[in-house]
Amino acid sequence: MSNSFRNASPEVCPHCPLSHDRREFLRQAGLATMGALIMVGVPPGLAATTRPTRVSARSRRNRNPTYPIPAQDGVQIDHDNDVILVRWKNAVYAFNLSCPHQNTALKWSPTDAEFQCPKHHSKYQPDGTFISGRATRSMDRFSVERVGNDIVVNVNAMHKNDVDRAGWSAAAIVLTGAE
Ligand code: FES
Incomplete structure (x- = not known):
């Protein structure tokens, strides 16, 4: 020293x-x-390496969100409940807002008339049918029930078409065309 x-x-x-x-x-x-x-x-x-954890599913505000039957073909996105409501060719569907690949919020493209995932660019038809991309199934549908002029969505009953094809196909309200 x-x-x-x-x-x-x-x-x-x-x-x-x-x-x-x-x-x-x-x-x-x-x-x-x-x-x-x-x-x-x-x-x-x-502490230095831990990344924020992405929340895959937000809690929905309403356990059975209810919507008036849409008067015409179109798409409504309810961000409070993570539900997409679609009227398309005289049928109504309710979808989970999350992309079935990695839960990114889906977007509707009116120009292309399809749903698109901004993360890996999967695409889906208006009835939720998978078109292309990294996802391996169609958009997830919720059970829907018609009550008068309303559509009641059961967000506790979600159908994935790769494991529940019959439930997925049945999750739709067929309209008469007079609505
Ligand atoms: S998260 Fe949608 S395609 Fe990957």
């Missing part, structure tokens, strides 16, 4: 860019941060 180091004041190290006080402050701050992470249940070693 050199004389200059031994003779230096304890607060000032001539070989270090930081003063003793500043280093002590940073050490204490680091310990405090580590303590806070432990309190919220995050192991300190993971």
Whole structure:
């Protein structure tokens, strides 16, 4: 150890860019941060590498959202309940808003008359039938019931056409054309 180091004041190290006080402050701050992470249940070693977790399904506001029968062909997107309601060629369907591939919110393209996924570009017909892209099934349909002039959507009954083809096909209201 050199004389200059031994003779230096304890607060000032001539070989270090930081003063003793500043280093002590940073050490204490680091310990405090580590303590806070432990309190919220995050192991300190993971804190720098942990990414935000994407929520795959938001809680729906309404367990049985109800919509008037659309007067004409078209698409309504209910973001509060993550439901897409479609009237198409005298039938009404209710779809899960999430792409069946990786749960990205689907978008309707009026120009192309198809649903499109902005993430990996899967495409679907207005009745939810898969056209192309990375998804491996059609859009997921909810059970629907006609009550008077309304469509009641049962968001607890979702049908995936790769494992429940009959349920998926039945999840539609066929209109008479007079509505
Ligand atoms: S999330 Fe839609 S195609 Fe991948």
